[in-house]
Amino acid sequence: MKLFATSQIAGIDKYTIEHEPISDIDLMERAASTLVDWILHHAEPDQHMVFFVGPGNNGGDALAAARMLAWALSGIEVYILDLGKEMSDSANSNLERLQQQNRTRISYIDADSPMPEIKSTDWVIDGLFGSGLSRPLKGLPAKVVKHINASGATVVAIDIPSGLMGEDNRENDRDAIIRADVTLTFQFPKISFLLPENDPFTGSWVVQDIGLHPDAIEKTETPFFYTDHQVARKLLKDRRTFAHKGNLGHALLIAGSYGKMGAAVLASRGCLRSGVGLLTTHVPRLGYSILQNSIPEAMASIDQSDLMFTQNPDLAPFNAIGIGPGLDTKCNTGRGVQRMLEEELKKPMVIDADGLNLLARNPEWLKLLPPETILTPHPGEFARLTHPVECGYERLQLAIDFAKDNGVVLVLKGAYTAIACPDGTCWFNSTGNPGMATAGSGDVLTGILLGLLAQGYAAKDAAILGVFLHGMAADLAVEESSQEALLAGDITQHLGLAFATLKDS
Ligand SMILES: NC(=O)C1=CN([C@@H]2O[C@H](COP(=O)(O)OP(=O)(O)OC[C@H]3O[C@@H](n4cnc5c(N)ncnc54)[C@H](OP(=O)(O)O)[C@@H]3O)[C@@H](O)[C@H]2O)[C@@H](O)CC1
Ligand SMILES: Nc1ncnc2c1ncn2[C@@H]1O[C@H](COP(=O)(O)OP(=O)(O)O)[C@@H](O)[C@H]1O
Ligand SMILES: [K+]
Numbered sequence: 001m002k003l004f005a006t007s008q009i010a011g012i013d014k015y016t017i018e019h020e021p022i023s024d025i026d027l028m029e030r031a032a033s034t035l036v037d038w039i040l041h042h043a044e045p046d047q048h049m050v051f052f053v054g055p056g057n058n059g060g061d062a063l064a065a066a067r068m069l070a071w072a073l074s075g076i077e078v079y080i081l082d083l084g085k086e087m088s089d090s091a092n093s094n095l096e097r098l099q100q101q102n103r104t105r106i107s108y109i110d111a112d113s114p115m116p117e118i119k120s121t122d123w124v125i126d127g128l129f130g131s132g133l134s135r136p137l138k139g140l141p142a143k144v145v146k147h148i149n150a151s152g153a154t155v156v157a158i159d160i161p162s163g164l165m166g167e168d169n170r171e172n173d174r175d176a177i178i179r180a181d182v183t184l185t186f187q188f189p190k191i192s193f194l195l196p197e198n199d200p201f202t203g204s205w206v207v208q209d210i211g212l213h214p215d216a217i218e219k220t221e222t223p224f225f226y227t228d229h230q231v232a233r234k235l236l237k238d239r240r241t242f243a244h245k246g247n248l249g250h251a252l253l254i255a256g257s258y259g260k261m262g263a264a265v266l267a268s269r270g271c272l273r274s275g276v277g278l279l280t281t282h283v284p285r286l287g288y289s290i291l292q293n294s295i296p297e298a299m300a301s302i303d304q305s306d307l308m309f310t311q312n313p314d315l316a317p318f319n320a321i322g323i324g325p326g327l328d329t330k331c332n333t334g335r336g337v338q339r340m341l342e343e344e345l346k347k348p349m350v351i352d353a354d355g356l357n358l359l360a361r362n363p364e365w366l367k368l369l370p371p372e373t374i375l376t377p378h379p380g381e382f383a384r385l386t387h388p389v390e391c392g393y394e395r396l397q398l399a400i401d402f403a404k405d406n407g408v409v410l411v412l413k414g415a416y417t418a419i420a421c422p423d424g425t426c427w428f429n430s431t432g433n434p435g436m437a438t439a440g441s442g443d444v445l446t447g448i449l450l451g452l453l454a455q456g457y458a459a460k461d462a463a464i465l466g467v468f469l470h471g472m473a474a475d476l477a478v479e480e481s482s483q484e485a486l487l488a489g490d491i492t493q494h495l496g497l498a499f500a501t502l503k504d505s
Contacts, residue, residue, distance in 0.1 A: 001188065001225065001226040001228050001230075001231070002188070002217060002220070002222050002224070002225055002226075003188055003189065003190075003191055003222060003224035003225060003226050003428065004188055004220060004222050004224070005166060005167055005191070005222070006131035006132075006133075006160075006165075006166030006167070006190065008220050008222065009131055009166075009186075009187070009188065010131065010132075011216070011220065012187075012212050012213065012216040012217060012220055013027070013212065015213050015215070015216035016211075016212045016213040016216060019213055019215065019216070020211075020213055024057075024089070024090045025090050025093050025094070027210070028057060028060050028061055028064055028090050028094065029064055030210050030211060031061050031064075031186055031208070031210045032061050032062075032064035032065040032068060033068060034184070034186075034208035034209070034210055035061065035065045035125075035158060035184050035208065036065050036068040036069055038184055038206065038208065039065070039069060039123075039125075039156065040069070040072060043073070043123060045072075045073065046073075046074075046075065047073065047075065047123055048075035048076075048077075048119070048121070048122050048123070049066075049069070049073065049075060049076050049077070049122065049123045049124075049125055050077050050078075050079065050116065050118055050122050050123070050124050050125070050153070051063075051065075051066045051076065051077065051078045051079065051124075051125045051127060052079050052081065052124060052125070052126055052127060052128050052144065052148065052162075053078060053079065053080045053081065053091070053127050053128070054081050054127060054128035054129045054141070054162065055081065055083055055085055055086075055087050055088065055091065056087075056088050056091065056129065056130065056132045057088050057090055057091060057130065057132065058127050058128065058129055058130030058131075058132065058158055058159055058160075058162075059080070059081075059087065059088075059091045059127050059128070060087075060088060060090040060091035060093075060094045060127075061127055061130070061158050061159070062078075062125055062126075062127020062158055063078070063091060063094035063095055063097075063098050063127070064094045064097070065125065065127075065158070066078050066098060066104055066125070067094070067097055067098045067101050067104070070098075070101060070103040070104050071103075076103075076104050077104070077105050077107070077116075078098065078104055078105065078106045078107070079107050079108070079109050079116050080095070080106065080107070080108050080109070081108075081109055081128060081140065081141060081144060082108045082109060082110040083140065083141070084110075109140070109144060110140070111139075111140050115143070115144070115147040116147075118147070118148065118151035118153050119151075119153065120151060120152035120153055121153070122151070122153040122154070123153060123154045123155075123156060124148050124151065124153045124154070124155045124156070125156050125158065126148065126155055126156065126157040126158060126161065126162050126178050126180060127158045127162075128141060128144065128145070128162035128163075128178070129141070129160075129162040129163065130158060130159035130160050130162075131159060131160060131166055131190075133160070133162070133163065133164075133165060136163070136171065136172045136173045136176060137162070137163045137173070137176040137177070138173075138176070141162070141163075141176075142163075142173070142175075142176035145162060145163055145176050145177065145178055146175060146176065148178060149178065149179050154181050154182075155178060155179065155180045155181050155182075155203075156180065156181065156182050156183075156184060157178055157180035157182070157183040157184070157202070157203075158184060159183075159184070159185050159186050160183065160185065160190055160192075161177055161178035161179070161180045161183055161201040161202055162177070162178045163176050163177035163178055163201075164177050164178070164192055164198060164201050164202070165192060166190040166191060166192055167190075167191045167192055167393065168192075168393050169192055169197070169198065169391070169393065170390070170391055170393060170394065177201050178201065179200055179201055179203075180201060180202060180203045181203040181204075182203050182204055182205070182206065183202045183203060183204075183205040183206070184205075184206055184208050185205050185206070185207055185208065186207075186208055186210050186212075187207065187208070187209060187210050187212050188207065188226075189205060189207060189226060191224055192393070193205050194226075194416040194418070194428045195391070195392030195393055195396065195416075196392050196414060196415065197391050197392050198392075199415075223400070223424050223425050223426055224425075224426050224428070225425060225426070225427045225428070226427075226428050226430055227419075227427050227428065227429050227430055227431075227464050227467070227468050228430050229502065229505045230505075231427075231464065231468075232464065232465055232468040232469070232472075232502055233502055233503075233505055235457075235461045235464060235465040236465060236499075236502055236503065237455075237457070239275070244277070245277035245278055246277060246278075247277065248275065248276060248277030248278075248454075248455055249276050249277050249278070249319040249320065249451070249453075249454030249455040249456060250276075250277060250278040250279075250280070250317055250318050250319050250454060251271055251276050251278070251279045251280070251318065251319065251320050251321075251322065251450045251451055251453070251454035252279075252280050252281075252282060252301070252312075252313070252315065252318040252320070252321045252322070253267055253268055253271060253279060253280070253281045253282065253298075253321075253322045253323075253325075253446075253447065253450055254281075254282045254309055254312060254321065254322070254323040254324075254327070255267050255268075255281065255282075255283065255309075255322070255323070255324065255325040255326050255327060255443075255446075256281075256283045256284065256287045256290075256291075256309075256325070256326045256327070257284060257307060257308040257309065257326055257327055257328040257330075257333070258284070258286060258306075258307040258308065258328075260325075260326030260327075260328065261283065261286070261287045261290045261291070261326065262326065262440060262443075263325035263326025263353070263440065263443045264281055264283050264287060264290075264291060264325060264326055265290065265291065265294045265295055266325070266440045266443040266444050266447065266488050266489065266492065267281075267322065267325040267352075267443040267444065267446045267447035267450070268281045268291070268295050268298045268447060269295060269444070269447060269489070269492040270443070270444035270445065270446065270447025270448045270450075270451070270470075270491075270492050270495070271298075271322070271447035271448065271450045271451040271454075272295070272297050272298065272447075272451065273447075273448070273451070273492050273495040273496065274447070274448045274450075274451030274452055274455075274466070274469070274495065275451060275452075275455060275499075276450075276451035276454045276455055277454075277455075278299070279297070279298045279299065279451075280298070280299045280300070280301050280313075280317075280318070281295075281298045281299070281300060281301065282300075282301040282302075282303060282309065282312065282313055283300060283301075283302065283303065283309075284302075284303045284305050284306055284307050284308050284309065285302055285303065285304075285305065285306040285307075286306050286307060287300075288300055288302055301313045305332065308327075308328055308330050308332060308333050309327055309328075309333050309336050309337075310332045310333065310335070310336040311336050311339070312336065312339070312340040315340075315343065315345050315347065318347060318454070319347065319348075319453070319454040319455075319456070320347055320348045320349065320350070320450055320453035320454035321340075321345070321347050321348075321349045321350075321450075322349070322350045322351075322352070322446055322447065322449070322450030322453075323337065323340075323349065323350075323351055323352075323355040324350075324351050324352035324353040324354055324355025324356060324446060325352055325353050325354075325442075325443040325446050325447075326353070326354070326443070327353065327354035327355055327358075328354055329354050329357050329358055329361070333354075333358070334358050334361070334362070337355065337358050337365075338362065338365065341365055341368040341369070342368060344368070344370075345370055346370050346371070347370060348370065348371075348372035348373065348374075348453040348454075348459055348462075349369065349370055349372070349373045349374070349453075350373070350374040350375075350376065350446055350449045350450050350453060351369075351373065351374070351375050351376070352375075352376045352442060352443070352445075352446040353381070353442065353443070353446070356375060356376070356377050356381045356384070356385060357381065357384060359375075359385065360381070360384035360385045363385075366406050366408075367406075369406070369407075369408060371407065372409075372453070372458065372459040373407075373408045373409070373459065374408065374409045374410075374411060374449055374453070374459050374462065374463050375408050375409070375410050375411065376411040376413060376442065376445060376446060376449065377410070377411075377412060377413065378412075378413045378414070378442065379395060379412070379413075379414065382395065382398075382399065382410075382412055385402070386398055386402060395412065396412070396418055396420075396426070399412045399418060399420040399426070400420045400424065400426055402420065403420035403421055403422050403424075404420075404422055404423075404424055406422075407422045408422065408459075409421050409422065409459045409460055409463045411445075411449075411463050411467060413442060413445070415432065415434070416428045416429055416430070417429040417432070417467050417471075419460075419463045419464055419467060421460045421463075423460075427463075427464050429464075429467045429468055429471055430468070430471075431467075431468050431469075431470075431471030431472040431474075431475055432470070432471030432472075432474055432475065433471075433474055433475055433478055433483055433486075434483050435474060435477075435478050435482070435483030435484065435485075435486030436471070436474045436486065436491070438486055438487065438488060439488065440487070440488030440489070441470075441474070441488045441491055443488065444470065444488050444491045444492055445466065445467065445470045447492075448466040448469060448470055448495070449462050449463060449466040449467075451466075452465060452466050468502075469495065469498045469499065469502065470491060470495075472498040472501065472502065473491045473492070473494040473495045473497070473498040474486060474490075474491045474494070476494040476497050476498055476501065477490040477491060477493065477494040
């Protein structure tokens with residue numbers, strides 16, 4: 001799915017009105033009816049609801065929804081924010097319709113009014129501002145937002161929590177943004193919803209399809225995408241009838257050190273479960289029996305050091321190389337990594353964890369990375385590779401620039417992992433859950449990406465598909481137990497089901 005800036009959504013909206021064609025007011029009616037469906041499905045029949053209405057079409061949506069709900073619910077109150085200016089035409093028409101219906105108490109809030117009473121048991125429907133917000137809220141709108149946030153009521157935001165910008169919130173006042181429990185957003189998630197610092201504002205968000213014109217969506221260019229089932233399914237290759245382990249790729253994983261052999265085992269499992277033909281895992285001597293006992297499907301390549309990686313094996317037999325999980329950052333290991341990169345290997349690579357930390361200490365190695373390299377930093381590792389940033393939006397921009405400048409696929413891990421590609425596109429992942437915030441889940445991802453690279457997937461495709469499957473496997477695992485109890489090993493155990501579910505979708 002494509003993701004757009006709010007300014008672009010306004011253009012898609014306009015195109016839909018002109019080319020479907022549909023009038024503004026009917027499109028608003030369609031949008032509002034999706035809100036009403038959701039609310040009726042989730043609210044008790046006697047739920048008291050307080051609507052807050054702003055001057056634009058976000059307010060128009062709220063007024064239309066209030067009218068539709070007033071036929072079914074009796075406890076509806078509407079407060080219109082009076083900023084001393086005209087409401088938009090469609091909002092005005094919906095105000096007239098609501099007045100004509102005559103079932104709802106409508107009040108105005110201006111600078112002199114007392115703030116309306118909101119009970120903690122109420123639902124607040126936030127229709128103050130949506131995608132037309134042009135600057136941070138101040139004065140009366142900010143006061144109303146703070147009053148709503150302090151009420152303890154359940155807040156349902158229409159389209160965007162009022163006060164939140166669709167993209168960049170660096171200059172915003174965080175106290176003047178609605179803190180919603182649920183955001184019912186039209187057609188596309190907004191980019192700011194996918195950044196960690198905005199989680200307190202959006203709550204959980206749900207996309208409401210309002211039938212915007214597919215031609216406009218197709219024509220409007222954007223660097224941002226959201227990996228849904230459809231995208232991931234298209235990337236997944238079928239295995240040929242006569243496939244054999246010799247033509248499904250031979251992966252080399254370099255991982256593990258004293259005290260961190262688990263990382264090598266987890267990454268090996270992830271790799272083998274992702275369909276690779278052969279896996280050789282290179283470990284220090286102390287890891288030999290650990291590896292052979294815990295994952296007999298992997299072949300072992302043994303380092304000359306007892307404790308750490310120092311020297312890679314001959315790389316000729318391998319289709320792809322993964323390095324990093326549990327590697328440690330000792331000097332000898334650093335020298336070993338440098339020697340390997342200086343071989344100017346033209347094999348796809350995935351670099352994770354301490355591989356990234358070594359790269360951060362030696363930025364001149366970046367130009368030694370082969371084409372089709374994937375780097376998989378979490379925000380801490382990414383800060384070491386670049387520099388610390390204040391917010392997710394800045395980090396996102398930095399990741400996109402980093403991928404382009406260095407010709408690598410950068411997998412910036414998080415709740416909505418962002419995959420920045422050398423072609424300037426950025427793919428947010430839609431699967432996964434907070435249970436994955438557990439030791440070793442990143443190691444499993446490295447293994448999956450390595451397995452896909454070795455099978456011949458391009459780095460970009462491997463990253464988009466691998467991250468999706470990794471999250472999906474964790475979602476399936478959590479269905480059977482809980483987020484709290486999820487182990488990284490549960491992700492590898494559910495990878496099979498993830499592949500099967502994706503194939504069936
Ligand atoms: N696109 C779609 O697919 C569809 C969109 N729909 C709905 O339309 C919504 C977008 O509507 P919209 O464009 O009228 O903007 P909206 O957010 O209601 O407010 C704009 C008003 O607020 C004002 N204003 C702005 N910032 C301000 C500030 N800081 N402080 C004070 N005032 C401020 C601004 O005035 P100005 O900036 O000129 O001062 C203007 O008066 C969208 O979110 C969705 O709910 C659906 O109905 C149908 C399909
Ligand atoms: N809240 C979350 N929601 C979804 N995925 C998450 C969440 N927290 C972590 N993850 C995923 O779990 C993995 C954690 O990787 P990482 O931080 O490297 O862990 P480790 O180093 O312990 O293996 C990443 O793929 C990340 O996207
Ligand atoms: K809103």
